[in-house]
Amino acid sequence: MNKGNNAVPEPERRAFLKGAGLSVAALLVGGLSFERYVVPKDRGIPVMDNYPLAILEDPQGNPITVADVEQYAVSSTATSANILVFNYPLQDEPTFLIAIKGVKITTPEDSIVPTSGFAPVSPSSKAPMTGVIYDPFNDISIIALSGICQHLGCVPPFLDYHPGKSIPFEAQLVGYKTNGTGVFEWPTNGLIYCKCHGSQYNPVWGGSNLYNNGAAPSPANHSLPQIMLATNNSPDSSLDDPSTFTGSYIFAYGINSKNAVIRTHLQYPGGQTYGPQVKKENLTGGTAIPTSTQSIPSTIYTYKDTPSNIETGAPSSFDVNQVNGSVVLYKTVVVSNSGPWKGNFHRLP
Template sequence: MIMRNNSGQSKDSVDESRRSFLKGAMISLFSVALGGISLERFFVPTTRNVPVTSYDGKYPTAILVDPDDNPITASEIPYATPSSSSYPILVFNYPLQDEPNILIRLRNVNIPKAIHIKNSSGGIDSITAYSGICQHLGCTVPLLDYHPGNSIPFEAQLIGYNKSNWPTYGLIYCKCHGSQYNPIEGPHNLYNSGPAPSPANHSLPQVLFYHDTTTDYIYAIGMNPVNAVIRTHLWQPNGEVYGPEVVQENLSGGSALPYDDSLGNYKTVVVSSSNFKWSGRF
């Protein structure tokens, strides 16, 4: 029986294309050479196994702010549609420093465990974020980033993707080795089973948000315990990647976010690529 993905493409054909790509693509060698972006930086942090006591054993509540410490509102986050040909890279650290997450907003899509807000056309947009550390070998943003419906990265084209089989809302795609994650699927976002057999081939962890409808501010309040742990923490506990242990495991192995007395919360800065600016603030 031939397995097909939700775009109708044969899984065997995608896997075969991927295997050919992995044998010859120089991007893999390039990504490994960038040691500060991949692998070694995350395998053995200097603070490995040191609890973040300032969090008092709980996930921090962290308000999302711009580089000038102005709180970001849900309504000003740019959105993507199936016809979008680009989307800015929006990244913030959570629940610890040096743990990037990719912030996205998709129009007229109901993503599980996301924030849902009404849009100007009367529909509902979903705002969510996923770990920006690939679950395969730890490559990070910008090698891992979101590509909407009409934005197929060159590396994905090399393994057989085109306009006929690229998902409607695109994928979070890793240019190191071809890992693929479908952002509309919430905590179960792994697409096409990843690039190679690995204990790390799991969905990207999903950030849980709280939306203050009075101020329109967004707060990160935890990580979804349904899906896999952050790639930097796969060392503990005992290879577990699901369940209640995730809550404990995410609070060690790094540095706490900065606390802002004026805001009364921890804060995390959302930085963007050059093709987006926050409401003319710069």
């Protein structure tokens, strides 16, 4: 594997697509294919053999904690949300970091079988989604999803999270339906909406977030890949001091294997959606994220797809990248459109 370097990515490779996304015309011609302009030509050289373990940092180089992210948490009544973005698994792969208050992002209904009978499993007893940080003390879920639209590759801020009833103007422009009383149909916790051609994703659905059967058509046919998150302290609700958990650092350690291919940005766009080919597809070409000077945690914690089960272990047990048998800790910087983490989404450090 080649170690990461700290070079700033080359000037935006998606400039053409961004220009198209700015125009109303682009909203109305979503059926036209610009994909041949989107897929980079230099993604044929492997960068690393496996997903990196990366610590999330602020623009000043300080590790970001669960509490730091929770200050940006939004509820179902929110009318806007800050855009938080970091690069993973490569330096040119933007990823959303979204904190939603009052929501426990859980596994799909059919993934948990009741211990007896056939009664549905209540949301309160369902397992948190694998790779989602759930804070049981403040009832906040923190999820990371690819910031590359799976239709034709638009990126933030053209792809953006609109919480609550903050339906974007572009959605109204293309005829997003109302419920008959003048109120637009919009999920309770909002959608990630692409202003280029109207693709929609529901973040509270976790890795299966494609929302193409709503009140307006969505041209995307693939969910946003879910980036797996972990902490260096347990999220167990039985902790005596909640600050132990909320003060935890946040780490990215891979992509949900059930939805790992970042389409429109791969050497093989028509390849597998999971399996051995996934790692090669996601980590081919591009620029590796830089290495960190922080200490590698001895243990990391994340949720698993089973009720009340927290997966824990040494980072190496999570199948992260290693060099000569040792885990390498990388870093990725979180930037936002406002506040202390303000930065440029298209030139992330």
